[in-house]
Amino acid sequence: MNTIKLYLHSMKMLLKSQLQYPWSFCLQTIAQIVMEGGEMMAVLLIVNRFQSLNQWTGGDLLFFFGIMSITFYLTECFGRGITGNFAALIRSGNLDTFFLRPRGIMTQVICHAIDPRRIGCIAVGVAALVIGSNQSRVIWTMPKIFLFTEAVLFGMLLILGLFLIEAVFAVHSVKSIELVNAVTYGGRSACQYPIDAFPGPLRVLFGTLAPFGLVLQVPSAVILDKPLMGIDGAWAFLCPLAGVLFFAIMYFVFQKAMKFYRSTGS
């Protein structure tokens, strides 16, 4: 409870400090909308050209795009502490400060940043989702709403977990490893399309190692009434738990890595 209170208080304060520069904030938010809008245009172009991708109609593709954008940018907005530049956190010595306060390191890392500019990207995602579910004539029943919420929440945990890989590397070498971006930002770009459109190796990557497929796409497919890889019913509700598992493992690894933290200069 106390941790949530601290998180909310921190977010309020960080938002206030972001709004110290209102012009910069507005312009950057607009830039984000344009950027994410461009990505959405790419989906629309594909639909225009090919009508469908495998079994997926244009509406379905917009749905996949929407759920990915919403999940990814909600994570970037509220989990900026982790998805931001963790290496910089170490280099600047801010991580030292976290050690000096009687709260968990992870709690403080999450509480130290917010990125409200992402609201623009989230809005684009919501628009895509609404248009997509209308075109595909999704009927939102209670189980479907539940499944959607579950997918988004656990998807956020998965993304946080993926970014934690980068954080752990940063602790070890005090430098960020670009390779990890392949599964974080790369995962977002790739998995805004259903993974059965990809060749085998990529399907394995995003189905098991960085399981966007299980966490976001299986539920999406069920909501669209076109089960992905034959996963339906109760299994569809279990699949997003892969995100929780992924985060739990990375959380554990992160805590271990903190034992080896060696700080920088004085």
Next chain:
Amino acid sequence: MHYIEVENLNKSFTVRKKREKGRLTREKTVIHALQDVSFHIDEEELTGYIGPNGAGKSTSVKILSGILTPDSGKATVGGLTPWTERKKHVENIGVVFGQRMQLWWDVPILDSYRLLKDIYKIDKNDFENRLEELTDALDLKELLATPLRLMSLGQRMRAELCGSLLHSPKLLFLDEPTIGLDAVSKLKLREFLQKENKEKGTTILLTTHDMEDIAALCNRVMVLGHGKKLFDGQLPDLLSRYDTQRTIHVRYDTAPDFSSLPESCTLQKEGDNYIITYAPAELPTAEIIARLQQAGRMQEMTAQSQNIDHLIARMYREMDL
């Protein structure tokens, strides 16, 4: 049992050099930041911690404050081991880094303090009282609505100090707190620290390169060099070992006759002034003054002990640091 107990603390870092051309592996060097360092500090002590850059001062502060885990050795603060019982331990300590800001940059410092209140779970009344007390003592009342980024260095330092004392820690670590401050700010800060130590009984461990800080504040001083403890005791005792020379500047109305001065003194002429350097151990100061008076009609005279920085520099040289 002492408040802080440190026993045989060791910490080393492996530094990898840049890979040389034509080689597959990088050369590694091990830096022993701390080697078998032991000491203890009692409650309410105000201890100075000195040593040249890279001596291991910051490393030991980081271990004692729970940031780093040592390779071997024991350390307890009030019975708690900093790196294993971190959360419990840091409730009792405050840390101020002279070169690193811990408050939030873009918001008024009062907002920062309110967040610290939540982080440390400080009771509302305690917080209000303590804030009142600290802002009074540190002259921060008018600055509470100002963001950190708009403050001068001196103001920022005071704001940081206030932030790290809000939870009334029993132990305060100060890492070069007066670095870059002007004379007035320095004096004020020292005065405040002295008061905090006397009135609240806060134990203070001060790391600094400013010997004036040490001289003004600390009765005990520890010297660290190459990761080893080289001295632990009273500052005057440390200085008397190296304070073996004095200088006297004199000016005469007429040309003086220095024939009665012993040979061990060195004499220099600088404009109208004569500078005499002597060792008080061999020749008492009173004696040399008497002889200088005999030398001619004295117009003016100043006696100086050697600058404390020179003494420390000499000490570092002799200890081969």
